[in-house]
Amino acid sequence: MYLSFLLIICYTLPPLLRACPIYLTISLDGKTLQDSHIEVNWGPECHEYPEWIGIFNEDPSTAYVPPEARITDITNSSGKIVSDVKIGKLRFPQGWNNYDENVVPIEYPKGKCLPYYVASFNGTELLTVECLKIQPNWMSKLDHIAQMPLKELFIPGTHASAAYVANLTKTKSVLIKDYVVAQQFDVWSQLVFGIRYLDFSIGYDKIDDVYDSNNADNFYIVNENKLVRPLRSVLKDIKRFVQLSHEVVILDFSSFPIGFYKHPERHSGLNHLLREEVGDIVYIRNTSTQEGSKQCDELTIEEIRKDNKYLIILYPVQELPYPESESKMLCSNWKRFSTAFMNTSEALDNMRLLFSKKQNSPIQNEGWVFQAIRSMEQSLNNNKLETAKERAAILNPKVTSWLKGPWSLAANVVAFDYFSNTNIIDVAIYANMHKAFNMANKNFVNFEIVSV
Template sequence: MHLSFSLFICYNLPFLLQACPIYLTISLDAKTVQDANLEVNWGPECHDHPEWIGIFSEDPSTTYVQPEARITDITNSSGKVLSDVKIGKLRFPPGWNSNDVNVVPSEYPKGKCLPYYVASFNGSELLTVECLKIQTNWMSKLEHIAQMPLKDLFIPGTHASAAYVANLTKTKSVLVKDYVVAQHFDVWSQLVFGMRYLDFSIGFDKIVDVYDSNNADNFCIVNENKLVRPLRNVLKDIKRFVKLSHEVVILDFSSFPIGFYKHPERHSSLLHLLHEEVGDIVYTRNTSTHEEAKPCYELTIDEIRSNNKFLIILYPVQELPYPESESKILCPNWKRFSTAFMNTSEALDNMRLLFSKKHNSPVQNEGWIFQAIRSMEQSLNNNKLETAKERAAILNPKVTSWLKGPWSLTANVVALDYFSNTNIIDVAIYANMHKAFNMANKNFVNFEIVSN
């Protein structure tokens, strides 16, 4: 008699293992990051409620310290409470600040806590501890994911990534403050926190040099049809970060709303700028006619980094004249989906269709980008012109909550405005751990027992 059985290893995401998962986010209730308050979040599936949750400036599991804020009456399975603790001046560890020069930073494969901790208690018994953290090296250090194609990874990102203002208090334009700015943090800080996809809309600024239409410094970041900042400095920050971290980052040149219509030569000039600033660290595609080139979404992190390359550039190559349209440093755009003109229930229905990957889903075995955003026009449908922060404050927590279930395992790129009021980076890391574990153990152990 032959008896055969299979041994499976049960694996759950870490945030499902905790009795009551808790985490910190940064609220969108202030004009600047320094004035923003910390939010305490708990759930999902928080059934064994702690008696209280505290915010600390040091790790309460290693140091006795009084809480800066204390939250009680936790009864719901999930929730969010705005504390009165402000972020203040945010500093990263040495070497990871944008103005740190000639400082070799430490690697943090498991993340690095900033001095903002949240802990849950029953009386004086410590139950769980979490922190606001940076994830500078998560992609290059997470076990097994380097062998997975990009299309199979959950890649957290930002929409309108460079639409930020360094000092909002000095900005007089209400239009810029409330509607053009889409991120609390600059691109450097977004990468330090753990974002690995950046979305850029590009405009051509004729004022920079009216006598030279090919001047690379004419290219600016655009949002809501307004020029925000020069592109060149953003590219310099990205290059410096990936050389320090060895992380793979996707740059998506998604639209060209100002100055590009009927000007293919400006696309050529922009390609020249990309070669000049980041050409040495961009993955170079195999375009040999003797071998079918692998789509960029099929590439693994190991393949991209094999020749000290770290960037993937997505670009509408059809906009470029020949032969630039066959540039080896550009990858054709991936499929892109947006909730910009949807209300909340429509956004949920859209996610259900996309993330299910059923036969009727427009997403199958390919790279794709989900932009969880709301447009100004959509907010007017509610008879109120909501600011960018107000729109993100409503949509972001819902999207990240929906992603904490099975959808995290089918997600590819997810991009947000004002990501700081979510823990999407941790959600993506945990999902990728799960995916990598499944890949590494797909050949489960099979035992055969033979009995006479």
């Protein structure tokens, strides 16, 4: 047996080249998305501080433009500052807006910057540039990950994915505004940004109706025990996105809190709706007992897309009556873990156990979902009923910071409320690049020679 040798020579960079990592997120401080401010984040492990950081509406590395905002006195190794710059009316490049019909969008293998840039400087010397970006094609364009099983990928996701209201200013209910809504963006926009796992809780409207369980208009997205929006329109958006992008997306039907208890026929009706709306793009499992049959978490992107299929549907198949419970269109739910009822230190300890994948970890060689969320009940432990935004603003930055170390290489699905105040998509992409590189070079021996 012969081994190839990969020689990597590393050397210590001059101080100014060890630039402090910076990135942009969207604050949760606005009553609407347009009123929300841009957040500047830096770190972790920012040791060589820049003299100042600027926010720009054009790329400052290609043309001189004055900053929209300027931040000085960066002295901590990591941090976050809410700027005075508002998002305003956000538009995607042509073809990637939900209302852009009959337009073939441009592919962006490495993402596409929106007009929100952040750059760090020493005096007039430019150190780093980053931007708020969309990543509509990252999964299908990233080298080598198409050959990796889903359970080995870091898949960025959202919790309560469709718990979104387009115009909160017209919503009179405080309960809806502060506790039911869990995302700043609709499902279409989440997918354009780069989210690839969607979590759905489903309710059945008109729960006294026992005779019309196949009525697709009765199936609703639910959050905090409230009906939010019809499921059918969400499925149509998902289908249109994957047909444009050719990206693989996981739909996880995680709970059924309204109208499904002791009503298996409603599960059958929901299964009928899924076949009707997305059946032609859902991966159909090979249920052969012959050697080679795979569990859904063992599938690769390459295998899923082979016949122009793009969706994996996770579903509690035991809730369906026979023979629908053996539907080849549905995969059993993956293991799911949540921080909903944990305080911050408990969440960290839980992550340490899960992401270590040591012998005592409940996670081994399987697909799994980590939900970085806090429940309303947990917030009451702090003697204050925090809104969904307040809970996410506390937890999200901590979890994304913890994931930037070696835990990112152990992650599978990670889902957030209000994902937009994290850079979880970039974190996942960098982790998957690392994983793919390791897989592609697994027969190489790596010697590191460090020159000071």
